[in-house]
Each structure stands twice: as structure tokens, then as C-alpha cells.
Amino acid sequence: MTASPSRLHTLRDYIRWAVSRFQAEQLFFGHGTDNAWDEARQLVLGALHLPWEMADSYLDCRLEDDERAHLQDLLQRRIEQRVPTAYLLGQAWFCGLPFIVDERVLIPRSPIGELIDRRFEPWLAQAPTRVLDLCTGSGCIGIACAYEFLEAEVVLADLSFEALEVANRNIEHHGLEDRVYTVQSDGFDGLPKQHFDLILSNPPYVDAEDIADMPNEFHHEPALALACGEDGLDLVRRILAQAADHLTETGTLIVEVGNSQVHVEALYPEVEFTWLEFARGGHGVFLLAASQCREHQALFRERLRS
Template sequence: MTASAADALHTIIDLIRYGASRFNAAGLTFGHSHDNALDEATALVLHTLHLPPDLGPAYGQARLLPEEKQAILALIERRVVERVPVAYLTGEAWFAGLSFKTDARALVPRSPIAELIESGFEPWLAGREVYRALDLCTGSGCIAIAMAHYNPDWQVDGVDISDDALALAAENKARLLADNVTLLKSDLFTGLSGRHYDLIVTNPPYVTNAETDALPREYGYEPELGLRAGDDGLDLVLKILRDAPIHLSEDGLLICEVGESEQHLVRLLPEVDFAWIEFKVGQMGIFAVECRELIAHSARITELAASRP
């Protein structure tokens, strides 16, 4: 960018418009908290200026100091040239109305499960009491911490196999004062012997090998451990379905995200009554299933899980 071009940018709106134009012209991929160039540019500009994400439009004409402008333009350039997700450039992602620290130790928080948390998991819980909840494959801790934030009387465990992810989750736990969250290292359920839950929520790796290999450059900054899950994306999901009843209360509920691998799961287990959840924008590959339903079909689920590495 030439100095004369930079000199033509003066206000918050100028920088947001410029960033969005650069992002669209560069053909960037959007999928990390934001799904379009304008929202990404807005998030980048407001974070860099230490302003809230819901800043009123009246401030759009506020003029920037030279050093503020240069900081923003440098990040815009990195986003375009290096294809780094904006959330990694700013170190922040919003999830369920909360600000989480985010970096390459875990996936950028972006699951539609945030909408379920804010709605109290209704109507899926159907008013049943929850005393203990589990976030399996917690990553940055966003689901566990958000559940704990909105339900201070719940005791929530956040579990992951990655030491890096758990370290980031611990920072977010301290950041958001989530005293009712316990973070544990475990390979799925293997380290949770004797622990039982009324609700298990999980956003495990579910991207197929072919899809992982073809992901745009932006996703290469995220840990592959949080994405790749076999030829049909179900290597971990089938093990979760197999073992969840051991750790669920009798009328417990499992909520699991499988994304595009929904089609493969329905094909493998057509007899299981998965309730596919409708969100504001439609179905998003997330199901709810009762513990008793998993028990009823445990033989078939166990058979399928045994065939996975």
C-alpha cells in the first residue's frame, strides 16, 4: 500500500471498508468466528483500537491516530499475505457472548453449540436437572467455560488430550473466573473412570481425511489434531457414542457436533434416534441423543467403533 493511499484513510469506517475490500479482493476464506469479509474487518479494527465489538455506528466517523492506523494496516496485510485467521492475529474470539483468548494451541472457538448454551440446552434437556456436565475435547475451553458461566450451579469438567489446548483453556478459565470448571487431561473417556454426568457436550474432530487435506490455507494454522478424524470423519465420534453411556446418568443426554459427517453417521447407524438440532440458520450437523438410546444400540455401535484405529 502506498503512503498516499494510506493517507486517504482517516476514520474507523475507512479502515473497516478498506480491510473488507482487501479481504474480498484477495479471495480469503472465512470460517473462523466470522463468515464474511466485513465482519472480519470490523473485528480486526475494533479489537486493535481496544473498542467493544458492539460499538455504536456513531463512532464510525472517529478519526484514528497515525500509530493506530499503522497497527491496523499491518494486521490487514498479514491477513492477506499470510492467510492467518483474524482471531489468531488479534488473540481473541467471541463465543456465547464471552471473550476468549485464542491462539494456535487450539481451534478458534466457532461452534453453533454456543446458541444451545445461551438457550439453556432447551428443549433438549426438557427441564431435567443438571448437576455435573462434561465438555469432551474442550480445546480452548470455550464450551466448558461458557456452560459454567451461564450455569454457575453446575460443576463442569473440560477434557482434552492436548497439553497445549489445556494450557490455553486454563488461561481462559482464569480470564473468565470460571471457578466451577475442572480441566482434565484424557484421551476421550479413558482418564475419566468413576466420573458421571447428566449432560455431555462434545465438539470432537470430525473432518474427513480428504477434506482435511483440501482445507484452505487458513486452517493450516490450527492444530490438525482438532480436525482430522478418518476417512468418514467418525473415528472419534463412534468411540464417544460407545463409551458415553458409562459416564452418563440414567436419563443423561449427549450433544455432539459432527458437521458434514452427519451423512456418514446416518448411513452407518440409521436405527439410532439422533435428534438433529435446528439452529437459527438451520441444521448444523449437531445431534442430541438420550443415554438409553445409546444403550439400546450399544452392540452395533461397539462393533463399528472396534473397526477404528
């Protein structure tokens, strides 16, 4: 797939060539972009530490030999190995903030980011003082909340020690060590007697059928963060069964389940989940008030055992 160095000289050359190759090879775009042009621009400019907003006139700048070699390597890995661009660059953006990412964590893309940007209006009666980001991965959801709620203490919890290493790097990168910290926890097990005003979770929820059908790009992400049983709800069942024990009196639970929304609705037809809507795309995110979690806790525990 190697492009001829004698023919590609400028940023514009490499972006144009990458667009053509991405489309010819039918790459999947779903980790920050949704089309070949934006993906190519993100990879080429990001690899050379250039801003996305750079004036188009600079695209005609000629590249040094080492820059061209670096781009050749990254483009080859993107096309031949289907490595997502965020992993190639070691960075992804979420809620307008940069996050360190690698193959130990999912690439940030949750629609919960739109809720954070809106400060969860109209769903929160008041700003939370304690926030839990359960199954945190890179820490992007919890850290973005820390920017919106300046007085809040934020806990980032995950079963994966490797993921928490990345989350800790992001806490340090954003200078939030004074009120954001990590806890290794399998669901709520590592958080005994802790209570939160807001619990957010983007847990593993992909069912067996969807896992089998996923494009190759997704298989670079940690399987532990994606798949969770035949219907994708093994961990979601546990979260629902225990959430009432960890929410404050007026707390709120928000959980992303994506395409497994159909399984949630089939498993709990008695529960009036609030399914949130998103202007920027996304689906399968439900909200429950603490009172609902308490009201249905016996049901949630029963279905956990079934």
C-alpha cells in the first residue's frame, strides 16, 4: 500500500491520498469521525501535532523526510491493521477535552458527553457534590464532569487495573488530583457504603450477536470493556440491583446500554426507564431516580438471580 515518496510532498497530498485509500479499503469510521475526509485530516494533522483548525493555506506546506516516513507508518497501520486513529495518535477528544488513550481503554465516544455539556439539564435538581463514573476506562466521563461541577468530588471506578493506569494519567494531565481519584472495583464491590448524588456508567453491554458483527476496528479495543454475556446485560443487572444502596436520597443513575436497550426493556417491562434523547446522535441511555431504584430493587435483585 506504500505511497510513492516522489509523488506525495505536502499535507494536502497525504490527506487526499489517505481519503482515496480509506474509501477504497472500506475502512470503518466510528471512533471520533464518520467519514474518510475527517478521518484522514485528523490522522495526518494529529500525527504532525498540527491543529485541526489550521488554515487550508498551510496544507500546501512540504513535509520533511522524517515526517513523511512517520505518516507512511501510521497510514499503513490504519489501513492494513485497521488500528483506530485515536490509538495511533494516543489521544482522543471528549466534551472538548483531550484524553490520553491506548488499547487498554475504549476510545471515548459516549453520548453521555452531550448530557455533561448540558450539565444534565433538566434532570438534576442541583449540582452533585459526589459523582461516580463506574466502568470509567480512560476516565473521560468523570473528568469531564469535574470540569462542569467545580465543587464535586469524582470517583473513577473500573475492574481493569490497566484501564485505571490510563485514567490516572488523565487525572494528572488535567491537574485534578485534588478531587478526582480512582478505585479498582468490580461493579460496586470496591465501593462499600459509599453514596453518590450522580452515578454514570458506560459499562460493557454489547451482546454476543453484535460482538460477532463488529468491524475489525473494534477488536483493537479491550474485550472486557465491550462484551458482557449473551444479552450484554450481565453487569447492567448487577448495577441495577445495587444502585439504590449507593445513591443519595435524591440521587440519579444514568447508564448507557446502546443496542441492548431492547434487552433491558424486555427484561424489566414493569420499570419506567427514562430513555434520553440526543441532538448529536446516540441512543440507548436510560435514567432512573434514586426513588425508582429503591422502588424496584427487589425486582432488580430477583432478575439478577434468574
